[in-house]
Amino acid sequence: MARGATGGSHATRRRLVLIGLLAEPGARPAPAWPDLSGDDWREIDRMAQVHRLQPLLHHRQQDNPAIPRDIRAGWREAFRESALWALQVSGELAATHALLDRAGLAPVALKGAWLAWHAYPHPALRPLRDIDLWLPADQIIAAYGLLREQGYQAADDAQLSLDQSLRLDKHLPPLVSPRGVLVELHHRLWEIPGRMDHGAPLADQDELRDQTIRIGPIAYLDPQDTLAHLIIHAVYDHRLDCGPLLLADIAFLLARTPIDWDRFARDARKGGWLKGAALVLDMVRDHAPHLALPPPLPDCPAPPGIAADLLLQELDTRQSAGVIATLRAGGLRAFVLRILARRADRAGAPVARDLRGEGGFAAWATTRLARTLRELSRSEVRGQSRRLATLSRWLDS
Known part of the structure; x- marks a missing residue:
């Protein structure tokens, strides 16, 4: 999995550690992580919760003493709750x-x-x-x-x-x-x-x-x-x-x-x-x-x-990152349709979504564009949009 990394950033390292913890016995070792801080473990746990990984982490790592006890306890509780939900x-x-x-x-x-x-x-x-x-x-x-x-x-x-x-x-x-x-x-x-x-x-x-x-x-x-x-x-x-x-x-x-x-x-x-x-x-x-x-x-x-x-991309910024990825990969027309809340197949005319529940079209478009521009000030969102566009272009290459 190391070849999936995009660099040596701290965020990428945390993601690789989490993916390594999920791997089956005999998999390529995760990056060295004895020096992970409490903040690192809390961020790894947050990503695990977002992506529904805590029960599987309990299954894989419940006896691993290198993982903080409170983190493992949380994974054990997530497994119990998941069993009830199942x-x-x-x-x-x-x-x-x-x-x-x-x-x-x-x-x-x-x-x-x-x-x-x-x-x-x-x-x-x-x-x-x-x-x-x-x-x-x-x-x-x-x-x-x-x-x-x-x-x-x-x-x-x-x-x-x-x-x-x-x-x-x-x-x-x-x-x-x-x-x-x-x-x-x-x-x-x-x-x-x-x-x-x-x-x-x-x-x-x-x-x-x-x-x-x-x-x-x-x-x-x-x-x-x-x-x-x-x-x-x-x-x-x-x-x-x-x-x-x-x-x-x-x-x-x-x-x-x-x-x-x-x-x-x-x-x-x-x-x-x-x-x-x-x-x-x-x-x-x-x-x-x-x-x-x-x-x-x-x-x-x-x-x-x-x-x-991309496997551990942030879900709360994927809409904004996806809008810009559409501009990068699909061009201006696709970008405009997305901002204008239009949907279309290749054979049909665009259909406008009913946005009355979100204050109407003008309110939605203004909010959507403002949020996208605001989140683009964050380097990680720009990186997320680049990676999304890179994947789309590669799939069509």
């Missing part, structure tokens, strides 16, 4: 899936739902923020209406209509279940072309749906397709801001199920996500060197050395 989410997943199933709809649980209960050694190690259920596009409005009738509430004020979300987003506005769990209904597995600063991978969604599996009453993506989904979601949809759980997700998935690597390479090349696959598998080799991974994928240039910083 029980609640498990019940909600079963109830929501059954509700849609009984109505003749065809929900498929995505990513964390399979990983937490069928790949990780304990579901608490893989905290879920929400439940993602994938449905055919011609069923999703009916599914949304059914959940609303059953007491599921809108999580936020919707800024797009359901029809606009169906055209421009990969999921409808999130709902909160009667028991307080966030549920997202997806009609696409990843972003449409034109939504990001780089090209979007292609997907044969009918083929992926034909390959789904069923464990008990719940349908899931096939694990090999889950691997592809994890890579595309992390790299192309989120430019790695989903955090180092990505590495653990893939390591536990690969330890749990065999992968047809020839098919994987064919799918990646056909779908246009070969570079993202090469980038992620390169990181996984460092994270879990005992895994039987294929050699580096052919015909793929070396990725830029920004992975460690």
Whole structure:
């Protein structure tokens, strides 16, 4: 993982230490850290909390005397709380899936739902923020209406209509279940072309749906397709801001199920996500060197050395950094559309978000631009925007 560093800065060193603490036995050692101060450990713990890493750190490092006792105690408590939350989410997943199933709809649980209960050694190690259920596009409005009738509430004020979300987003506005769990209904597995600063991978969604599996009453993506989904979601949809759980997700998935690597390479090349696959598998080799991974994928240039910083980028500045990254990578038109709160696919006219809940368009645009300019005065935000733009340009190169 050392080759993912962007320099010798103190912040980068902390990030590398955290990623090293998450790595599996036998991984490349983390940078030397005996001289870490209390402030260093508190910052490492803060990053771990932001990226849902504390339960896994408890699992990996609970007996490590080099880590301050209070930090380890906090990780132990995070594991306990995550275990309780996992029980609640498990019940909600079963109830929501059954509700849609009984109505003749065809929900498929995505990513964390399979990983937490069928790949990780304990579901608490893989905290879920929400439940993602994938449905055919011609069923999703009916599914949304059914959940609303059953007491599921809108999580936020919707800024797009359901029809606009169906055209421009990969999921409808999130709902909160009667028991307080966030549920997202997806009609696409990843972003449409034109939504990001780089090209979007292609997907044969009918083929992926034909390959789904069923464990008990719940349908899931096939694990090999889950691997592809994890890579595309992390790299192309989120430019790695989903955090180092990505590495653990893939390591536990690969330890749990065999992968047809020839098919994987064919799918990646056909779908246009070969570079993202090469980038992620390169990181996984460092994270879990005992895994039987294929050699580096052919015909793929070396990725830029920004992975460690992007895996632990600051989430509260990603919007501002992303706005400037859009200017750097996508040009002035893409930047203006983002500032003006417009969304568009490559074939359609831009659609304006409904910003009445944020004081109207003028108030939103002024606030968004002012915040972006204010945060750009911080060197770390400028660096974050450069790294985001670098990744987008590399993906399209």
